[in-house]
Amino acid sequence: MEVMIILVPLALALGLAGLAGFLWSLKSGQYEDLEGAAWRAIADDDQPAPPPPEPAPSRP
C-alpha cells in the first residue's frame, strides 16, 4: 500500500498536466478550425517553399 503514496500523486499530476495542456491548446485557438486542422495534418509539405523576399524590392 505504500506504493500509493507515489502512484496517486503521480496519477493526479499526469491528469493535471493533461488538463493544463488542453487549456493551453484551447487558449491558443487550436479548436477554432477542427476541419482545417484535420486536413493540414496530411497536407503535402513537399512543395518548394515560397522564394524569400527580395533583399531590396524596387517598388515605385
Added chain:
Amino acid sequence: MQVTRDFSHYVKDLGAGLKHIDLAVEGVSCAGCMAKIERGLSALPDVTLARVNLTDRRLALEWKQGTLDPAKFIDRLAELGYKAYPFEKASAEATEAEESRFLLRCLGVAAFATMNVMMLSIPVWSGNVSDMLPEQRDFFHWLSAVIALPAAAYAGQPFFRSAWRALKGGNVNMDVPICIGVILALGMSIVETFHHAEHAYFDAAIMLLTFLLVGRYLDQNMRRRTRAVAGNLAALKAETATKFIGADEISEVPVAAVRAGDLVLLRPGERCAVDGVVVEGRSEIDQSLITGETLYVPAEQGTAVYAGSLNISGTLRVKVSAAAEGTLLAEITRLLDNALQARSRYMRLADRASRLYAPVVHATAALTVLGWVLAGASWHDAIVTGIAVLIITCPCALGLAIPTVQTVASGAMFKSGVLLNAGDAIERLAEADHVIFDKTGTLTLPELEVVNAADIPADVFALAGQLALSSHHPVASAVAQAAKARSPLMGATEEPGQGVRAVVGGVEIRLGRPSFCGAEALVARDADRDPEASVVAFSRGDEKFLLSVRQGLRPDAAKIIAGLQRRGIKVEILSGDREAAVAAAAKALGISEWRAGVTPADKIARIEELKRGGAKVMMVGDGMNDAPSLAAAHVSMSPISAAHLSQATADLVFLGRPLAPVLVAIDYARKALHLMRQNLWLAVGYNFFAVPLAISGVVTPLIAAAAMSGSSILVMLNALRARKVAEEASSWK
C-alpha cells in the same frame, strides 16, 4: 471619373505596424483550396499571416503597414479563382464564440475530474466487496472530494447561472433539478465521508456535469457554425455603394460606411444599397425585392429609392436618407419588432420537457425520503436514498436528447443546402402544416431568363448575345447569359435607355427597345402574349426579331409543391405582384389558394387569421416586404438571394436555384422531431427501470453510473439516425 475601392472600414490595426483583416471567401471546400489560397497570399511581399479557417470559410490576413491595401488581396484571390469580401464579425457572433470556448473549458475541467475520480472510485467499489480497510476508503473519498469539489464549482457555472436566472425570474428550467442534484449529492458525499460511510457520490455528480456539458457544447456549436456561414454569405453579397468623395471623384465603399446625406452613384445594372432620393438622372427601377411588383417603375429627380431596388437603364445620383424616420426600412422594422415579440412566446421542446420533468423528479425524491422515514429508517439513510433517486433520474440523457439530434440534423440539412438561423427552428419547422410562398424571387428565380430562345436562329441569337455584353442592363445580361456569349463586339455603343448598336460586316445591328430597333410592328402582332415578360428587340439590317425575357419559375417548383401537398401541407401564394402574373404562376404550379397585390400588413393579417384557425404557418419569402411576415409566421425560410433584412429574420436560409431544399428541410425536421421525442422517451424509459431500484434503496454508485452512461450513449446513438431521410427531393443535386 476614377473609381477607388475603400475597405479601410474593415481593417484593424494590431499595433507595431501590423494590420489585420478578415475576409469571407466563397468556394473554399477542401484542403487543396486552403493550401492554394494560403500559398498564393503568403507569396505577396509584406504579408505576415494568411490563414484559412475551413470550418467557417474565412481567411485571416495580417500584413506590415505600407503600400498593401485590402483591395489588392481581393484581386489576388480573384486571380486564384475565389470571390472574397471583407466582413465584420457581428457582435452576437463574437459573444457566442466566447461562450463556446467557455463551455469547452468547463468540459475539459469536468472530464479531467471525472477521469480521476473514477480512477479512485473503482478501487472503492471493488474494495467494498473484498478487503479494503476503512481508512483507505476514507482516504480515497477525501481525495475524490478534493478533486470533485473545485471542478464542480468551476464546470457547473453554466448550469448554476442559468438556474439562478430562471429562479430569479420565477421560472423553473432544466438546470434547476441539475443544480439541486449536483449540490445535494456533493454535500451529502462530504457528510458521508465524515461518517466513514461506504458510499460517496462524487463520481456520479461530476460525471453528470460532464455529460450535460457535452450536450450543451454540441447545441452551442451547431448554432455558432451555421450563424458564421450565414454571416459569410451576407458579406459575400458585397453590399457596397459608390460614394462621391469629391465633386467628380467616386469611391466604392462598404454600405456600413455610408451616412445619411452622402451622395451615391447608381449605375445601370446595380442594386441600390441604401434608402435615398434621386437628385439627378432619369431611369427605370425594378422594385420587385421591395414590393413584389415585377414591372419596372420610372425614376427621376425627387423619386424615393429603397435599398434592394435594381437600377435598370440610366445613371442616377442618389442622396442618402436612410437614417431619417419614415423610410420604408423604418416602417418595416416597426412591423418586424411587433411580429417578433408575438413569436417569442414559443417554448422549446427541451424546456417543455423539463417543465414536466422537474416537479416529478423532485416529488419522487421527496416522497422517497418521507416514505423511508415513515417506514422506520433513520433520517440519514432516508436522505441517502433520496439522493440516489435524484442522481439516477439525473437529466443527463434528457440534456443530450435534443442537442445531439439537432446537431446531426443541422449537419445533414447543411449538406442539402439549408442553413439554420435559429436554434429551435427544427422543432417549429416540423410542426408546419400550412406553407405560404411569396412569388417573386421565391417561386420564381431572382434573375431574368430568355423564354423564346428556341424560336430564334442560333447564329442570330449568338450575335445578339455578343452585342448584349456591351450593356449592363439586366435584360441584356440575361440575353448574354442565355447565348453563352464570351467575346464582346468591337465598337459597340450604348444609347442610355434605348439599347446597344454595332456594325458587323457593314451591316448595323441593334439590340434594345422595339422602337430603337424599328420592330413596333412585331410587338403589335404579339400584343396578347405573356403578361409577365419584358420584350427586347434585335435587328440586323432589315431582319427583326423579338426576345421575351422574364423571371422563370424555379426548375423543380411544381414537383416540390406537389410533394408538400402529398404530405398534407396546405400551400398558398401571397404576392405583392399584379393579379395576372400571380394567377399564371399559381396555375402552373397547381396552387388553388392565392392572393395578389397584398401589402406587408395584409400578409401579416392573413397569417394571423390562419394562426387563429390553429394552423402552424411556414412563410417562404425573399423581399423586404416579406420580412415582417417572415417574423410573424410560426417558422420562416428565405432563399440566399433575399434582401438582407429578410435573410436575417428567417429561421432558415436555402441555397441554389431549386426549391427542393424547402421540402428536404421539412423532411429532416420531421424526422428530427420524431427522434427528439423518441430520445425523451428513451431517457424516461431508462428511469422507469432505474428509479424503482433507487427508491428501494439498493442502488450503489456503480448501478447509478452505469444507468446514467448507458442511457446517454443510447440517446447519442439514436440521434445519429437523423442523418438520413427518405430521399424524395434530393434527386435534384
